[in-house]
Amino acid sequence: MKCQKCRQKAIIKISRANAKYCKPCFNEFFVSQIRRSLLKDKMVSSDDRILVAVSGGKDSLALWHVLIHSGYRTAGLHIDLGIGGYSESSSEKVEAFTAKFQQTLYSYRLKEAHEMGIVELSRELDRSPCSACGTIKRYHFNRFAIQNGFTVLATGHNLDDEAARLLGNLLRWQEEYLLKQSPVLEKNEDGFVKKIKPLYRLSEYEVAAYSFLNQLDYVVEECPMSQSAPMLVYKKALNLIEHHSPGTKHQFYLSFLENQKKKPLNGLPLELRPCSICGQPTPAAVCGYCKIISRFPGRVEHVISD
Numbered sequence: 314m315k316c317q318k319c320r321q322k323a324i325i326k327i328s329r330a331n332a333k334y335c336k337p338c339f340n341e342f343f344v345s346q347i348r349r350s351l352l353k354d355k356m357v358s359s360d361d362r363i364l365v366a367v368s369g370g371k372d373s374l375a376l377w378h379v380l381i382h383s384g385y386r387t388a389g390l391h392i393d394l395g396i397g398g399y400s401e402s403s404s405e406k407v408e409a410f411t412a413k414f415q416q417t418l419y420s421y422r423l424k425e426a427h428e429m430g431i432v433e434l435s436r437e438l439d440r441s442p443c444s445a446c447g448t449i450k451r452y453h454f455n456r457f458a459i460q461n462g463f464t465v466l467a468t469g470h471n472l473d474d475e476a477a478r479l480l481g482n483l484l485r486w487q488e489e490y491l492l493k494q495s496p497v498l499e500k501n502e503d504g505f506v507k508k509i510k511p512l513y514r515l516s517e518y519e520v521a522a523y524s525f526l527n528q529l530d531y532v533v534e535e536c537p538m539s540q541s542a543p544m545l546v547y548k549k550a551l552n553l554i555e556h557h558s559p560g561t562k563h564q565f566y567l568s569f570l571e572n573q574k575k576k577p578l579n580g581l582p583l584e585l586r587p588c589s590i591c592g593q594p595t596p597a598a599v600c601g602y603c604k605i606i607s608r609f610p611g612r613v614e615h616v617i618s619d
């Protein structure tokens with residue numbers, strides 16, 4: 314098997330593109346896909362200060378790695394959800410990466426702030442851990458970025474994540490979510506920072522290959538709370554189709570984005586107002602985060618440190 318670019322020995326095959334690459338040519342392909350998103354989709358400019366949401370998994374670390382080596386101004390924010398050994402090793406991986414590449418890292422520890430982790434919190438709320446986790450993470454990433462002068466928030470969502478989300482939204486025909494599903498969400502005067510997903514053209518397999526080939530040390534295990542999450546079922550279903558017909562996942566998501574540009578779905582944008590408790594934008598009187606937190610009064614609100 315030979316690399317299609319340089320004819321050296323190939324080490325990886327990308328079925329959907331019918332391509333084979335050696336390590337340097339694969340890295341070049343990987344980085345070019347991200348730069349294409351950053352530039353063509355106008356995700357960032359050279360003046361931007363980028364806050365990278367880092368979990369300790371392969372996606373966010375690979376993204377941060379490419380952004381650093383492309384010369385962007387970045388810092389990381391890690392949210393420790395207090396899920397026992399899983400969160401401990403996630404934090405360790407993020408800290409080791411930050412030290413190795415001499416970056417700035419901010420951390421928010423749920424247990425320090427609320428005396429309980431996401432498991433206990435979601436049990437008390439009688440809500441699925443993934444949905445409570447999503448609300449808490451979105452809230453802190455946005456708020457921290459705004460309050461600390463970051464102009465862009467970058468997350469490591471890859472093609473598999475976005476295609477699975479699209480499938481989920483379509484299965485329940487959730488127009489409101491379909492309208493908002495995009496790799497770039499512009500800054501909004503109501504108080505939302507610009508959000509970007511530069512890995513949306515790259516599959517989970519490709520991100521794992523990049524992380525492995527470039528010796529990025531990441532948490533391999535999935536979050537133990539997400540074992541029964543519907544997203545994993547959608548991913549499995551898409552992988553089954555992809556196996557039979559390589560390229561389908563790309564076509565599914567990228568064609569959706571193309572169509573969205575041509576004829577946006579009908580729907581009214583949500584009207585936002587400041588949350589009556591914290592002031593962050595929300596369509597309701599009180600935002601989702603404050604609804605969660607108001608159930609646990611008297612606890613420390615913020616623990617963010619670098």
Ligand SMILES: [Zn+2]
Nearest residue numbers: 316319335338
């Ligand atoms: Zn090559």
Ligand SMILES: [Zn+2]
Nearest residue numbers: 588591600603
């Ligand atoms: Zn609020």
